[in-house]
Amino acid sequence: MTEQRDQQPSLEPMPTDWRRALAVVAHPDDLEYGCAAAVADWTDGGREVVYLLATRGEAGIDSVAPDACASLREAEQRASAAVVGVSAVEFLDHRDGVVEYGLGLRRDIAAAIRRHRPELVITLNHRDTWGGDQGGGYWNTPDHKAVGRATLDAAADAGNRWIFPELISEQGLEPWDGVRWVAVAGTSTPTHAADAGPGLERSVLSLLEHKAYIAALTDQDPEEYVRTFLTGNAERVAPRFGGRPAVAFEVFPR
Template sequence: MADRFEPMPEDWQRALAVVAHPDDLEYGCAAAVATWTDAGREVSYLIATRGEAGIDTIAPAECGPVREREERASAAVVGVDVVEFLDHADGVIEYGPALRRDIAAAIRRHRPELVITLNPDDTWGGTYWNTPDHRAVGRAVLDAAGDAGNRWIFPDTEAPPWNGVRWVAVAGSNSPTHAVDVTGGLERGVRSLVEHRAYIEALTDQDPEAYARELIEGSAREAAARFGGHPAIPFRLFRF
């Protein structure tokens, strides 16, 4: 098949996942993270905001700590111990040098070979408009992966330059190229999303577990058609 997904690279040890909000990684990508940590790889999370503007019924000062706790719990489900927050303002993240610097500094600290982020395109599937935060962070990650290796760009970061990023994998892309078989990680991918109970309960009247299972398993089954029948999480892979 001409449109068959290629397998994601496996010759790496450390990854850093960088997204805008708590829960961004749990909408599918976490199942891949569970698969990778099972194989002994190290994955760390960097979240640009605390998601404080994400629940209409909870004021930001209260919401931020709730969503941070949910994110740390969801990360633990898939074997991630390190979760950092940048404290950019939820909903109004600005693309620019300040954001690129924060992400480049984290890449230099964590020294990943693989960096993971979320769809920076204008739309989801050409139909639904993407949020400004997703667009800003996704684009900044792609730029910061190169910035991190240039000693003349952001020379004042604590850690020295790191030019070891080999790939940036974009989850939720409109044009995915690669995928991960998540047969072994799918159940934990579902449970990681369920940990965002306060967010899900504000989003839908559906039972959180039923909501998460339908969404995550349905997405993985859909991707299986292009990946040898195996439940999969697709990515668009950029090489550096």
């Protein structure tokens, strides 16, 4: 297994010549499991990162009714984002668990891209499975697939004035064709990586802010669970990134 990883191509460093990023995912905690260590390092360097979540994660805790769960998980997400230097967290209020890929989702994400005008857009694995080192072939959830794919499409939609022209007429959102890359975290076919070392400890603290969700997810000690998961993921990327623990991304240039 190790030999096979060592034979894989080295990962390129993530682009650094950008100032603003928009991270678009389905649920509270998606970014904390996926790439918060990279976000912490980026915000430390003076870059601006905004979080956009399609849902409030209201279907995520079996023992908590959706209305109560939504406000709980929103609060946990805002606290979690603050740990890694993110102050702007927005929610689209699509229904957790039944997010549909389609024009409505593309329009909502394109509108956010036009509002925030990022050069880098980040999302989560849009493919059917979590493969390879990212999960051993487990089936991905419909929400992740829908939001990831819609984000990749919306990066182009945002720059075309004739797609969703109502964003101009109704919201005053002029086209933004400045997205230079879309970076997908949690992919089994990464092309790039960001050094996880500087932000790894804060990524642990950030995920730990999802107290209610983690308590419902596992009986393991929360810090042990979080630290093992995040450090393990970062260390698995290291052989392809000069021996440094890292966060892997599949980068689609535009």
